Amino acid sequence: ETGVTQTPRHLVMGMTNKKSLKCEQHLGHNAMYWYKQSAKKPLELMFVYSLEERVENNSVPSRFSPECPNSSHLFLHLHTLQPEDSALYLCASSQDDPRSTDTQYFGPGTRLTVL
Amino acid sequence: RKEVEQDPGPFNVPEGATVAFNCTYSNSASQSFFWYRQDCRKEPKLLMSVYSSGNEDGRFTAQLNRASQYISLLIRDSKLSDSATYLCVVNIDGSLASGSRLTFGEGTQLTVNP
Numbered sequence: 391e392t393g394v395t396q397t398p399r400h401l402v403m404g405m406t407n408k409k410s411l412k413c414e415q416h417l418g419h420n421a422m423y424w425y426k427q428s429a430k431k432p433l434e435l436m437f438v439y440s441l442e443e444r445v446e447n448n449s450v451p452s453r454f455s456p457e458c459p460n461s462s463h464l465f466l467h468l469h470t471l472q473p474e475d476s477a478l479y480l481c482a483s484s485q486d487d488p489r490s491t492d493t494q495y496f497g498p499g500t501r502l503t504v505l
Numbered sequence: 506r507k508e509v510e511q512d513p514g515p516f517n518v519p520e521g522a523t524v525a526f527n528c529t530y531s532n533s534a535s536q537s538f539f540w541y542r543q544d545c546r547k548e549p550k551l552l553m554s555v556y557s558s559g560n561e562d563g564r565f566t567a568q569l570n571r572a573s574q575y576i577s578l579l580i581r582d583s584k585l586s587d588s589a590t591y592l593c594v595v596n597i598d599g600s601l602a603s604g605s606r607l608t609f610g611e612g613t614q615l616t617v618n619p
Contacts, residue, residue, distance in 0.1 A: 432509070432609040432610055432611045433592075435606065435607070438606065492596055493539070493551050494551075495551070496548035496549050496550065498548050499548050
């Protein structure tokens, strides 16, 4: 399935590096999300964008900076991360139409390791 | 108290067995309920939505009890390919405006053995 794609699939970075995660959805959806999934913990919502406007930031540290240039693309810019930020970062999208269900479709994720 | 709480698992069952997963949620205003499936090192995928009237999709049956704030998933005649982590998911916010806010349970791991 290629509805929601993410790059890179794997990333290893040092604490002083700056990197970006990319997400693209081909479903014509209006809402996009970043989630963090750590080992043995539930998915944690990080950011929600609706029609390219950020509508929620769940108290995420400023070392994570999202960007949504259009309704199909979402980025997560990373800088000065900590080892505890190592996790699977998942992007998702949904229709965001009150007339439809709010099912979210996930990308394959970027597995991030911070050394 | 966790917003969404699932059976801790893991469940190990033989092929052909029937297995049931339970989930409770804390916010009575929750509007939408789902079961997602996540295979090892893969992304979550929607398995089925859960409706008050209950719904069935082949070997899978989902039930919702709003009064008890309880959701269940029943898998009959389990297959090896059913081995995965099953995530109970609730739209706590209840609003469909400005993006949906799903809250995930920790998941229950199922292994179906030959």
